[in-house]
Amino acid sequence: MSEEVMNELKRDYLYSLILKNQRADGRGFEESRDIVIKTNIIEKAEGSASVKLGDTYLVAGIKLQLGTPFPDTPDKGVIITNLELIPMASPNFESGPPGENAVELARVVDRGIRESHSIDLKELCIVPGESVWLIFIDIHVIDDGGNLMDAACLAAIAALLGVTVPAKKYGIGEDFKLPVRDIPIAVTAVEIDGSIVIDPSIDEGRIAGAKLTVTSNIDGSISAMQKSGVGFFTPEQINYVADVAIKRSEELREKFLEL
Amino acid sequence: MDKPEKFIIDGIRLDGRKPDELRPMKIEVGVLNRADGSCYLEFGKNKVLAAVYGPREVHPRHMQKPTTAVVRFKYNMASFSVEERKRPGPDRRSIEVSKVSREAVEPMIFTEYFPKSAIDIFVEVLQADAGTRTAGINAASVALADASIPMRGLVSSCAVGKVDGELVLDLMKDEDNYGEADVPVAMTPDGEITLLQMDGNLTKEELKKAVEMATEGCKQIYKLQRDALIERYKKDLEEHKEEVELVEIIAESEETSIESTIDNTDESGGLNDE
Numbered sequence: 001m002s003e004e005v006m007n008e009l010k011r012d013y014l015y016s017l018i019l020k021n022q023r024a025d026g027r028g029f030e031e032s033r034d035i036v037i038k039t040n041i042i043e044k045a046e047g048s049a050s051v052k053l054g055d056t057y058l059v060a061g062i063k064l065q066l067g068t069p070f071p072d073t074p075d076k077g078v079i080i081t082n083l084e085l086i087p088m089a090s091p092n093f094e095s096g097p098p099g100e101n102a103v104e105l106a107r108v109v110d111r112g113i114r115e116s117h118s119i120d121l122k123e124l125c126i127v128p129g130e131s132v133w134l135i136f137i138d139i140h141v142i143d144d145g146g147n148l149m150d151a152a153c154l155a156a157i158a159a160l161l162g163v164t165v166p167a168k169k170y171g172i173g174e175d176f177k178l179p180v181r182d183i184p185i186a187v188t189a190v191e192i193d194g195s196i197v198i199d200p201s202i203d204e205g206r207i208a209g210a211k212l213t214v215t216s217n218i219d220g221s222i223s224a225m226q227k228s229g230v231g232f233f234t235p236e237q238i239n240y241v242a243d244v245a246i247k248r249s250e251e252l253r254e255k256f257l258e259l
Numbered sequence: 260m261d262k263p264e265k266f267i268i269d270g271i272r273l274d275g276r277k278p279d280e281l282r283p284m285k286i287e288v289g290v291l292n293r294a295d296g297s298c299y300l301e302f303g304k305n306k307v308l309a310a311v312y313g314p315r316e317v318h319p320r321h322m323q324k325p326t327t328a329v330v331r332f333k334y335n336m337a338s339f340s341v342e343e344r345k346r347p348g349p350d351r352r353s354i355e356v357s358k359v360s361r362e363a364v365e366p367m368i369f370t371e372y373f374p375k376s377a378i379d380i381f382v383e384v385l386q387a388d389a390g391t392r393t394a395g396i397n398a399a400s401v402a403l404a405d406a407s408i409p410m411r412g413l414v415s416s417c418a419v420g421k422v423d424g425e426l427v428l429d430l431m432k433d434e435d436n437y438g439e440a441d442v443p444v445a446m447t448p449d450g451e452i453t454l455l456q457m458d459g460n461l462t463k464e465e466l467k468k469a470v471e472m473a474t475e476g477c478k479q480i481y482k483l484q485r486d487a488l489i490e491r492y493k494k495d496l497e498e499h500k501e502e503v504e505l506v507e508i509i510a511e512s513e514e515t516s517i518e519s520t521i522d523n524t525d526e527s528g529g530l531n532d533e
Contacts, residue, residue, distance in 0.1 A: 098351075100354050100355070100357065101358075103351050103355055103358075104359075106351075107351060107355050111458045114458075115458045115459055116460075209366075210362075210366075212455065217460075220462070220463070221460050221461060221462050222457065222461050222462070222463070222466060223458070223459070223460055224457060224458050225442070225455060225458075225466075226359075226455075226456050226457075227359070227452065227453075227454060227456065228358070228359060228362055229362060230362055230365045231366055231453075232366050232446075232447065232452055232453045233452045234450070234451055235450065235467075235470045235474065238452060238455065238466070239463070239467050242463050243463065246463065
Protein backbone atom coordinates (compact mmCIF):
# COMPACT_ATOMS: atom_id res chain seq x y z
CA MET A 1 0.00 0.00 0.00
CA SER A 2 1.51 3.30 -1.01
CA GLU A 3 1.35 6.12 1.47
CA GLU A 4 0.39 9.67 0.75
CA VAL A 5 3.00 12.27 1.52
CA MET A 6 2.05 15.00 3.93
CA ASN A 7 3.87 18.26 3.66
CA GLU A 8 6.06 19.42 6.50
CA LEU A 9 4.20 22.68 6.87
CA LYS A 10 0.90 20.97 7.63
CA ARG A 11 2.58 18.50 9.95
CA ASP A 12 4.25 21.27 11.94
CA TYR A 13 0.99 23.19 12.05
CA LEU A 14 -0.89 20.22 13.51
CA TYR A 15 1.83 19.61 16.09
CA SER A 16 1.90 23.27 17.09
CA LEU A 17 -1.88 23.26 17.54
CA ILE A 18 -1.69 20.24 19.84
CA LEU A 19 0.86 22.07 21.98
CA LYS A 20 -1.66 24.89 22.31
CA ASN A 21 -4.41 22.40 23.30
CA GLN A 22 -6.20 22.94 20.00
CA ARG A 23 -7.25 20.84 17.02
CA ALA A 24 -7.46 21.84 13.36
CA ASP A 25 -11.26 21.50 13.28
CA GLY A 26 -11.74 23.32 16.56
CA ARG A 27 -12.70 20.27 18.59
CA GLY A 28 -11.64 19.63 22.16
CA PHE A 29 -9.29 16.69 22.81
CA GLU A 30 -12.15 14.56 24.19
CA GLU A 31 -14.65 15.60 21.55
CA SER A 32 -15.57 13.46 18.56
CA ARG A 33 -16.95 14.56 15.21
CA ASP A 34 -20.64 14.57 14.34
CA ILE A 35 -22.15 11.18 13.70
CA VAL A 36 -25.05 10.33 11.43
CA ILE A 37 -26.30 6.74 11.44
CA LYS A 38 -28.89 5.46 8.99
CA THR A 39 -30.25 1.94 9.13
CA ASN A 40 -31.99 -0.42 6.72
CA ILE A 41 -30.60 1.32 3.68
CA ILE A 42 -30.03 -1.85 1.64
CA GLU A 43 -33.26 -3.77 1.12
CA LYS A 44 -31.55 -6.93 -0.11
CA ALA A 45 -29.51 -7.30 3.04
CA GLU A 46 -30.98 -8.76 6.22
CA GLY A 47 -29.64 -5.75 8.08
CA SER A 48 -27.70 -2.68 7.03
CA ALA A 49 -26.46 0.68 8.20
CA SER A 50 -24.44 3.60 6.99
CA VAL A 51 -22.31 5.70 9.29
CA LYS A 52 -21.00 9.14 8.64
CA LEU A 53 -18.37 10.14 11.18
CA GLY A 54 -17.04 13.55 10.18
CA ASP A 55 -15.71 12.99 6.66
CA THR A 56 -15.65 9.23 7.02
CA TYR A 57 -18.44 7.34 5.37
CA LEU A 58 -18.98 3.61 5.35
CA VAL A 59 -21.71 1.05 4.86
CA ALA A 60 -22.25 -2.24 6.66
CA GLY A 61 -24.48 -4.98 5.34
CA ILE A 62 -25.48 -8.19 7.08
CA LYS A 63 -26.37 -11.38 5.25
CA LEU A 64 -27.56 -14.56 6.92
CA GLN A 65 -27.18 -18.02 5.50
CA LEU A 66 -27.60 -21.56 6.72
CA GLY A 67 -24.38 -23.49 7.12
CA THR A 68 -22.53 -26.02 9.20
CA PRO A 69 -21.03 -25.04 12.56
CA PHE A 70 -17.34 -25.32 13.42
CA PRO A 71 -16.51 -28.79 14.80
CA ASP A 72 -15.38 -27.34 18.15
CA THR A 73 -18.59 -25.32 18.63
CA PRO A 74 -21.33 -27.59 17.21
CA ASP A 75 -24.16 -25.77 19.01
CA LYS A 76 -23.22 -22.22 18.06
CA GLY A 77 -23.91 -19.98 15.10
CA VAL A 78 -21.03 -18.31 13.32
CA ILE A 79 -20.12 -14.63 12.88
CA ILE A 80 -17.84 -13.75 9.99
CA THR A 81 -16.68 -10.15 9.80
CA ASN A 82 -15.02 -8.70 6.75
CA LEU A 83 -14.00 -5.15 5.93
CA GLU A 84 -13.09 -3.84 2.51
CA LEU A 85 -10.89 -0.81 1.96
CA ILE A 86 -12.08 -0.21 -1.57
CA PRO A 87 -9.88 1.92 -3.85
CA MET A 88 -12.53 4.62 -4.33
CA ALA A 89 -12.28 5.53 -0.65
CA SER A 90 -8.69 6.73 -0.60
CA PRO A 91 -5.63 7.03 -2.83
CA ASN A 92 -3.92 4.76 -0.30
CA PHE A 93 -6.22 1.82 -0.92
CA GLU A 94 -5.59 -0.71 -3.64
CA SER A 95 -7.78 -3.46 -5.00
CA GLY A 96 -6.97 -7.02 -4.15
CA PRO A 97 -7.30 -9.23 -1.10
CA PRO A 98 -7.60 -7.43 2.27
CA GLY A 99 -4.29 -6.09 3.54
CA GLU A 100 -3.21 -6.00 7.18
CA ASN A 101 -5.12 -2.79 7.93
CA ALA A 102 -8.39 -4.17 6.61
CA VAL A 103 -7.83 -7.45 8.43
CA GLU A 104 -7.05 -5.66 11.69
CA LEU A 105 -10.11 -3.41 11.44
CA ALA A 106 -12.40 -6.36 10.74
CA ARG A 107 -10.95 -8.44 13.54
CA VAL A 108 -11.29 -5.68 16.13
CA VAL A 109 -14.92 -5.03 15.07
CA ASP A 110 -15.55 -8.77 15.31
CA ARG A 111 -13.92 -9.01 18.73
CA GLY A 112 -16.09 -6.24 20.16
CA ILE A 113 -19.29 -7.92 19.04
CA ARG A 114 -18.20 -11.44 19.93
CA GLU A 115 -16.72 -10.73 23.35
CA SER A 116 -19.59 -8.51 24.47
CA HIS A 117 -21.88 -11.49 23.76
CA SER A 118 -24.26 -9.07 22.09
CA ILE A 119 -25.30 -11.91 19.80
CA ASP A 120 -26.11 -15.16 21.60
CA LEU A 121 -24.59 -17.65 19.19
CA LYS A 122 -26.45 -20.54 20.81
CA GLU A 123 -29.74 -19.04 19.68
CA LEU A 124 -28.49 -19.33 16.12
CA CYS A 125 -28.18 -23.09 16.27
CA ILE A 126 -30.83 -25.04 14.38
CA VAL A 127 -29.57 -28.63 14.48
CA PRO A 128 -26.44 -29.06 16.64
CA GLY A 129 -23.45 -30.17 14.61
CA GLU A 130 -25.38 -29.89 11.37
CA SER A 131 -27.11 -26.62 10.72
CA VAL A 132 -26.62 -23.14 12.16
CA TRP A 133 -27.03 -19.55 11.03
CA LEU A 134 -23.95 -17.90 9.59
CA ILE A 135 -23.95 -14.14 10.08
CA PHE A 136 -21.82 -12.31 7.55
CA ILE A 137 -20.97 -8.75 8.56
CA ASP A 138 -19.47 -6.96 5.59
CA ILE A 139 -18.27 -3.39 5.90
CA HIS A 140 -17.39 -1.26 2.91
CA VAL A 141 -15.41 1.89 3.50
CA ILE A 142 -16.68 4.41 0.95
CA ASP A 143 -14.81 7.54 1.99
CA ASP A 144 -11.83 7.52 4.33
CA GLY A 145 -11.93 10.55 6.59
CA GLY A 146 -9.98 8.98 9.45
CA ASN A 147 -10.89 6.80 12.41
CA LEU A 148 -12.37 3.98 10.40
CA MET A 149 -12.34 1.76 13.47
CA ASP A 150 -15.02 3.62 15.42
CA ALA A 151 -17.19 4.15 12.35
CA ALA A 152 -16.92 0.46 11.39
CA CYS A 153 -17.89 -0.71 14.87
CA LEU A 154 -20.88 1.65 14.92
CA ALA A 155 -22.02 0.50 11.49
CA ALA A 156 -21.72 -3.17 12.39
CA ILE A 157 -23.78 -2.95 15.57
CA ALA A 158 -26.31 -0.55 14.01
CA ALA A 159 -26.82 -3.01 11.16
CA LEU A 160 -27.12 -5.96 13.54
CA LEU A 161 -29.82 -4.19 15.54
CA GLY A 162 -32.09 -4.22 12.48
CA VAL A 163 -31.51 -7.80 11.33
CA THR A 164 -34.49 -9.99 10.52
CA VAL A 165 -33.55 -13.67 10.41
CA PRO A 166 -34.90 -15.02 7.09
CA ALA A 167 -36.18 -18.34 8.46
CA LYS A 168 -39.13 -18.50 6.12
CA LYS A 169 -36.93 -18.31 3.05
CA TYR A 170 -35.17 -21.48 4.21
CA GLY A 171 -38.42 -23.18 5.23
CA ILE A 172 -37.67 -23.35 8.95
CA GLY A 173 -40.46 -21.33 10.48
CA GLU A 174 -41.35 -17.67 10.64
CA ASP A 175 -38.92 -14.78 10.27
CA PHE A 176 -37.83 -13.23 13.54
CA LYS A 177 -35.79 -10.30 14.72
CA LEU A 178 -32.22 -11.16 15.68
CA PRO A 179 -31.92 -10.67 19.46
CA VAL A 180 -29.10 -8.24 20.28
CA ARG A 181 -28.16 -8.21 23.95
CA ASP A 182 -25.52 -5.54 24.15
CA ILE A 183 -24.33 -2.51 22.23
CA PRO A 184 -20.54 -2.61 22.17
CA ILE A 185 -19.10 0.76 21.14
CA ALA A 186 -15.52 1.41 20.12
CA VAL A 187 -13.77 4.65 20.88
CA THR A 188 -10.33 5.31 19.45
CA ALA A 189 -7.73 7.72 20.75
CA VAL A 190 -4.32 8.60 19.38
CA GLU A 191 -1.20 9.90 21.03
CA ILE A 192 0.30 13.01 19.42
CA ASP A 193 3.39 14.45 21.03
CA GLY A 194 2.39 13.21 24.46
CA SER A 195 -1.21 14.44 24.19
CA ILE A 196 -4.22 12.17 23.76
CA VAL A 197 -7.00 13.09 21.35
CA ILE A 198 -10.06 10.98 20.61
CA ASP A 199 -11.67 10.33 17.24
CA PRO A 200 -8.63 11.34 15.14
CA SER A 201 -9.25 12.99 11.78
CA ILE A 202 -7.32 11.61 8.85
CA ASP A 203 -4.48 14.11 9.30
CA GLU A 204 -4.30 13.54 13.04
CA GLY A 205 -4.19 9.81 12.39
CA ARG A 206 -1.24 10.28 10.10
CA ILE A 207 0.91 12.28 12.49
CA ALA A 208 -0.07 10.16 15.49
CA GLY A 209 2.39 7.84 17.16
CA ALA A 210 0.25 5.14 18.70
CA LYS A 211 -3.46 4.47 18.52
CA LEU A 212 -5.68 2.76 21.06
CA THR A 213 -9.20 1.45 20.54
CA VAL A 214 -11.36 0.55 23.54
CA THR A 215 -14.67 -1.20 22.97
CA SER A 216 -17.01 -1.06 25.94
CA ASN A 217 -20.42 -2.47 26.83
CA ILE A 218 -23.65 -1.23 28.36
CA ASP A 219 -22.52 -2.17 31.89
CA GLY A 220 -19.35 -0.10 31.51
CA SER A 221 -17.04 -3.12 31.18
CA ILE A 222 -14.53 -3.46 28.37
CA SER A 223 -14.85 -6.20 25.74
CA ALA A 224 -11.99 -5.44 23.36
CA MET A 225 -8.88 -3.31 23.10
CA GLN A 226 -6.28 -2.84 20.45
CA LYS A 227 -3.16 -0.74 20.38
CA SER A 228 -1.75 -0.11 16.95
CA GLY A 229 0.72 2.17 15.27
CA VAL A 230 4.43 2.63 15.82
CA GLY A 231 4.58 4.27 19.22
CA PHE A 232 3.69 3.58 22.79
CA PHE A 233 1.41 4.51 25.68
CA THR A 234 2.18 4.83 29.35
CA PRO A 235 -0.05 2.83 31.73
CA GLU A 236 -1.58 6.14 32.89
CA GLN A 237 -2.49 7.06 29.32
CA ILE A 238 -4.14 3.67 28.83
CA ASN A 239 -6.25 4.07 31.94
CA TYR A 240 -7.17 7.58 30.82
CA VAL A 241 -8.23 6.41 27.35
CA ALA A 242 -10.30 3.59 28.89
CA ASP A 243 -12.02 6.13 31.11
CA VAL A 244 -12.81 8.54 28.30
CA ALA A 245 -13.87 5.72 25.97
CA ILE A 246 -16.37 4.31 28.45
CA LYS A 247 -17.86 7.74 29.08
CA ARG A 248 -18.05 8.57 25.40
CA SER A 249 -19.60 5.19 24.54
CA GLU A 250 -22.47 5.94 26.91
CA GLU A 251 -23.23 9.12 25.00
CA LEU A 252 -23.02 7.31 21.69
CA ARG A 253 -25.28 4.52 22.86
CA GLU A 254 -28.05 7.04 23.28
CA LYS A 255 -27.89 7.55 19.53
CA PHE A 256 -29.13 3.99 19.15
CA LEU A 257 -32.23 4.70 21.16
CA GLU A 258 -33.19 7.15 18.43
CA LEU A 259 -32.91 4.52 15.70
CA MET B 260 -10.01 -31.14 27.23
CA ASP B 261 -13.37 -29.95 28.58
CA LYS B 262 -13.71 -26.85 30.65
CA PRO B 263 -12.32 -27.51 34.13
CA GLU B 264 -14.67 -26.71 36.98
CA LYS B 265 -12.17 -24.49 38.69
CA PHE B 266 -8.97 -22.94 37.41
CA ILE B 267 -7.55 -21.87 40.74
CA ILE B 268 -7.67 -24.19 43.74
CA ASP B 269 -6.27 -22.86 47.03
CA GLY B 270 -4.40 -20.14 45.17
CA ILE B 271 -2.70 -22.60 42.83
CA ARG B 272 -3.42 -22.87 39.10
CA LEU B 273 -3.94 -26.07 37.11
CA ASP B 274 -0.25 -26.27 36.17
CA GLY B 275 0.91 -25.58 39.72
CA ARG B 276 1.68 -21.89 39.27
CA LYS B 277 0.68 -19.02 41.52
CA PRO B 278 -1.62 -16.37 39.96
CA ASP B 279 1.28 -13.98 39.37
CA GLU B 280 3.81 -16.55 38.19
CA LEU B 281 5.18 -16.86 34.66
CA ARG B 282 5.78 -20.15 32.94
CA PRO B 283 9.47 -21.10 32.73
CA MET B 284 11.28 -19.42 29.86
CA LYS B 285 14.41 -20.57 28.08
CA ILE B 286 16.23 -18.27 25.69
CA GLU B 287 19.07 -19.15 23.34
CA VAL B 288 20.76 -16.47 21.26
CA GLY B 289 22.38 -16.85 17.83
CA VAL B 290 21.01 -20.27 16.92
CA LEU B 291 20.86 -19.81 13.14
CA ASN B 292 23.86 -19.64 10.82
CA ARG B 293 22.56 -17.60 7.92
CA ALA B 294 20.48 -15.01 9.74
CA ASP B 295 22.07 -11.78 10.97
CA GLY B 296 20.45 -12.33 14.33
CA SER B 297 18.41 -15.15 15.80
CA CYS B 298 16.86 -16.51 18.93
CA TYR B 299 15.20 -19.73 20.07
CA LEU B 300 12.76 -19.29 22.88
CA GLU B 301 10.66 -21.65 24.96
CA PHE B 302 7.87 -20.22 27.04
CA GLY B 303 6.06 -23.00 28.83
CA LYS B 304 5.20 -25.41 26.01
CA ASN B 305 5.58 -22.69 23.37
CA LYS B 306 8.59 -23.17 21.14
CA VAL B 307 9.41 -20.31 18.80
CA LEU B 308 12.28 -19.25 16.59
CA ALA B 309 13.00 -15.68 15.56
CA ALA B 310 15.38 -14.59 12.80
CA VAL B 311 16.42 -11.10 11.77
CA TYR B 312 17.85 -10.13 8.40
CA GLY B 313 19.07 -6.67 7.70
CA PRO B 314 19.44 -3.83 7.34
CA ARG B 315 19.34 -4.97 3.72
CA GLU B 316 18.02 -3.87 0.35
CA VAL B 317 14.26 -3.54 0.07
CA HIS B 318 12.43 -5.82 -2.31
CA PRO B 319 10.05 -4.90 -3.85
CA ARG B 320 11.76 -1.57 -4.37
CA HIS B 321 8.60 0.57 -4.08
CA MET B 322 8.31 -0.38 -0.43
CA GLN B 323 11.44 1.49 0.52
CA LYS B 324 11.18 4.66 2.56
CA PRO B 325 13.43 7.64 1.80
CA THR B 326 14.19 8.60 5.40
CA THR B 327 13.83 5.43 7.47
CA ALA B 328 14.18 1.68 7.27
CA VAL B 329 11.06 -0.39 6.70
CA VAL B 330 10.50 -2.97 9.39
CA ARG B 331 8.73 -6.13 8.30
CA PHE B 332 7.49 -8.78 10.69
CA LYS B 333 6.26 -12.15 9.62
CA TYR B 334 4.67 -14.37 12.22
CA ASN B 335 4.02 -17.86 10.99
CA MET B 336 2.63 -20.92 12.69
CA ALA B 337 3.87 -24.32 11.61
CA SER B 338 1.01 -26.59 10.60
CA PHE B 339 2.07 -29.15 13.23
CA SER B 340 2.29 -26.58 16.04
CA VAL B 341 -1.30 -27.04 17.16
CA GLU B 342 -3.66 -29.90 18.05
CA GLU B 343 -5.68 -29.76 14.80
CA ARG B 344 -3.37 -29.36 11.81
CA LYS B 345 -3.27 -25.74 10.73
CA ARG B 346 -3.46 -25.02 7.02
CA PRO B 347 -0.06 -23.65 6.03
CA GLY B 348 0.31 -20.05 5.01
CA PRO B 349 -0.96 -16.77 6.39
CA ASP B 350 -4.51 -16.59 7.72
CA ARG B 351 -6.27 -13.50 9.04
CA ARG B 352 -5.09 -14.15 12.56
CA SER B 353 -1.41 -14.32 11.64
CA ILE B 354 -1.74 -11.20 9.48
CA GLU B 355 -3.03 -9.32 12.51
CA VAL B 356 -0.46 -10.84 14.87
CA SER B 357 2.32 -9.88 12.44
CA LYS B 358 1.06 -6.31 12.31
CA VAL B 359 0.74 -5.76 16.05
CA SER B 360 4.04 -7.55 16.72
CA ARG B 361 5.83 -5.29 14.27
CA GLU B 362 4.28 -2.28 15.96
CA ALA B 363 5.43 -3.68 19.30
CA VAL B 364 9.13 -3.82 18.36
CA GLU B 365 9.43 -1.03 15.77
CA PRO B 366 9.22 1.90 18.23
CA MET B 367 12.45 0.59 19.77
CA ILE B 368 14.46 0.45 16.54
CA PHE B 369 16.43 3.46 15.33
CA THR B 370 14.94 3.13 11.85
CA GLU B 371 16.22 6.59 10.92
CA TYR B 372 19.77 5.17 10.89
CA PHE B 373 19.00 3.02 7.85
CA PRO B 374 17.06 4.93 5.21
CA LYS B 375 15.98 2.99 2.11
CA SER B 376 16.70 -0.35 3.74
CA ALA B 377 14.68 -3.19 5.21
CA ILE B 378 14.85 -4.94 8.54
CA ASP B 379 13.08 -8.27 8.24
CA ILE B 380 11.92 -10.20 11.27
CA PHE B 381 10.65 -13.74 10.94
CA VAL B 382 8.98 -15.62 13.75
CA GLU B 383 8.22 -19.29 13.32
CA VAL B 384 6.01 -20.95 15.90
CA LEU B 385 7.07 -24.59 16.14
CA GLN B 386 4.76 -25.42 19.01
CA ALA B 387 1.89 -23.30 20.26
CA ASP B 388 0.43 -23.34 23.75
CA ALA B 389 -1.20 -19.94 24.36
CA GLY B 390 0.81 -16.76 24.28
CA THR B 391 2.64 -17.36 21.01
CA ARG B 392 2.60 -13.69 20.05
CA THR B 393 4.22 -12.71 23.33
CA ALA B 394 6.81 -15.47 22.91
CA GLY B 395 7.43 -14.29 19.34
CA ILE B 396 7.92 -10.67 20.40
CA ASN B 397 10.33 -11.68 23.17
CA ALA B 398 12.34 -13.78 20.73
CA ALA B 399 12.25 -11.11 18.00
CA SER B 400 13.53 -8.48 20.40
CA VAL B 401 16.50 -10.65 21.36
CA ALA B 402 17.17 -11.56 17.71
CA LEU B 403 17.23 -7.86 16.79
CA ALA B 404 19.84 -7.24 19.44
CA ASP B 405 21.78 -10.28 18.23
CA ALA B 406 21.71 -8.78 14.72
CA SER B 407 23.31 -5.61 16.16
CA ILE B 408 20.36 -3.47 15.14
CA PRO B 409 20.61 -0.21 17.12
CA MET B 410 17.71 -0.08 19.55
CA ARG B 411 16.48 2.07 22.40
CA GLY B 412 16.10 -1.09 24.45
CA LEU B 413 14.61 -4.57 24.47
CA VAL B 414 10.88 -5.16 24.31
CA SER B 415 9.47 -7.75 26.69
CA SER B 416 6.03 -9.27 26.44
CA CYS B 417 3.58 -11.40 28.39
CA ALA B 418 -0.16 -11.74 28.77
CA VAL B 419 -2.52 -11.29 31.67
CA GLY B 420 -5.86 -13.04 31.73
CA LYS B 421 -8.88 -13.62 33.87
CA VAL B 422 -10.03 -17.03 35.10
CA ASP B 423 -12.53 -17.74 37.87
CA GLY B 424 -12.98 -13.96 38.04
CA GLU B 425 -9.36 -13.53 39.10
CA LEU B 426 -6.52 -11.95 37.17
CA VAL B 427 -3.63 -14.28 36.40
CA LEU B 428 -0.29 -13.73 34.71
CA ASP B 429 0.66 -15.58 31.51
CA LEU B 430 -2.27 -17.77 30.48
CA MET B 431 -1.66 -21.37 29.50
CA LYS B 432 -3.79 -23.17 26.94
CA ASP B 433 -6.85 -24.12 29.01
CA GLU B 434 -6.95 -20.78 30.77
CA ASP B 435 -6.85 -19.10 27.37
CA ASN B 436 -9.56 -21.31 25.86
CA TYR B 437 -12.04 -21.05 28.71
CA GLY B 438 -10.90 -17.87 30.44
CA GLU B 439 -12.89 -14.67 30.70
CA ALA B 440 -10.29 -12.31 29.27
CA ASP B 441 -6.90 -12.25 27.59
CA VAL B 442 -4.65 -9.18 27.54
CA PRO B 443 -1.32 -9.54 25.73
CA VAL B 444 1.05 -6.70 26.59
CA ALA B 445 4.55 -5.72 25.44
CA MET B 446 6.64 -3.02 27.01
CA THR B 447 9.95 -1.26 27.04
CA PRO B 448 12.28 -1.44 30.04
CA ASP B 449 10.84 1.94 31.07
CA GLY B 450 7.33 0.50 31.20
CA GLU B 451 6.03 2.16 28.02
CA ILE B 452 3.44 -0.07 26.39
CA THR B 453 4.06 -0.99 22.75
CA LEU B 454 1.53 -3.80 22.48
CA LEU B 455 -1.85 -3.98 24.11
CA GLN B 456 -4.73 -6.09 22.97
CA MET B 457 -7.67 -7.34 24.89
CA ASP B 458 -10.60 -9.59 24.40
CA GLY B 459 -13.11 -10.89 26.88
CA ASN B 460 -14.58 -8.88 29.68
CA LEU B 461 -12.77 -6.60 32.10
CA THR B 462 -13.75 -3.66 34.23
CA LYS B 463 -11.71 -0.47 34.20
CA GLU B 464 -10.23 -1.39 37.57
CA GLU B 465 -9.28 -4.86 36.35
CA LEU B 466 -7.61 -3.39 33.28
CA LYS B 467 -5.49 -1.18 35.51
CA LYS B 468 -4.45 -4.11 37.64
CA ALA B 469 -3.83 -6.27 34.54
CA VAL B 470 -1.37 -3.73 33.15
CA GLU B 471 0.38 -3.60 36.53
CA MET B 472 0.70 -7.38 36.62
CA ALA B 473 1.97 -7.45 33.05
CA THR B 474 4.56 -4.82 33.99
CA GLU B 475 5.93 -7.11 36.69
CA GLY B 476 5.96 -10.06 34.28
CA CYS B 477 7.74 -8.06 31.61
CA LYS B 478 10.39 -6.98 34.11
CA GLN B 479 11.20 -10.62 34.86
CA ILE B 480 11.29 -11.47 31.15
CA TYR B 481 13.53 -8.47 30.43
CA LYS B 482 16.07 -9.84 32.87
CA LEU B 483 16.03 -13.25 31.17
CA GLN B 484 16.47 -11.66 27.74
CA ARG B 485 19.34 -9.53 28.97
CA ASP B 486 21.03 -12.47 30.68
CA ALA B 487 20.71 -14.59 27.54
CA LEU B 488 22.37 -11.89 25.44
CA ILE B 489 25.15 -11.40 27.98
CA GLU B 490 25.69 -15.16 28.14
CA ARG B 491 26.01 -15.31 24.34
CA TYR B 492 28.47 -12.42 24.16
CA LYS B 493 30.30 -13.01 27.43
CA LYS B 494 33.50 -13.97 25.69
CA ASP B 495 33.39 -10.95 23.41
CA LEU B 496 32.65 -8.72 26.34
CA GLU B 497 35.71 -10.06 28.18
CA GLU B 498 37.93 -9.67 25.14
CA HIS B 499 36.87 -6.10 24.54
CA LYS B 500 36.54 -5.10 28.15
CA GLU B 501 38.38 -1.81 27.71
CA GLU B 502 36.37 -0.75 24.68
CA VAL B 503 33.13 -1.62 26.46
CA GLU B 504 34.11 0.55 29.40
CA LEU B 505 35.07 3.36 27.05
CA VAL B 506 31.71 3.14 25.26
CA GLU B 507 29.94 3.28 28.61
CA ILE B 508 31.88 6.37 29.62
CA ILE B 509 31.07 8.06 26.30
CA ALA B 510 27.40 7.09 26.59
CA GLU B 511 27.25 8.54 30.09
CA SER B 512 28.89 11.81 29.08
CA GLU B 513 26.56 12.05 26.08
CA GLU B 514 23.60 11.55 28.34
CA THR B 515 24.70 14.41 30.60
CA SER B 516 25.35 16.65 27.62
CA ILE B 517 21.90 15.85 26.21
CA GLU B 518 20.37 16.60 29.59
CA SER B 519 22.13 19.94 29.76
CA THR B 520 20.95 20.76 26.24
CA ILE B 521 17.39 20.02 27.31
CA ASP B 522 17.84 22.22 30.39
CA ASN B 523 19.12 25.04 28.22
CA THR B 524 16.25 24.81 25.76
CA ASP B 525 13.78 24.85 28.61
CA GLU B 526 15.19 28.11 29.82
CA SER B 527 14.97 29.67 26.39
CA GLY B 528 11.34 28.72 26.13
CA GLY B 529 11.59 25.53 24.08
CA LEU B 530 12.69 24.87 20.53
CA ASN B 531 9.18 24.80 19.14
CA ASP B 532 8.68 28.52 19.41
CA GLU B 533 11.58 29.28 17.16
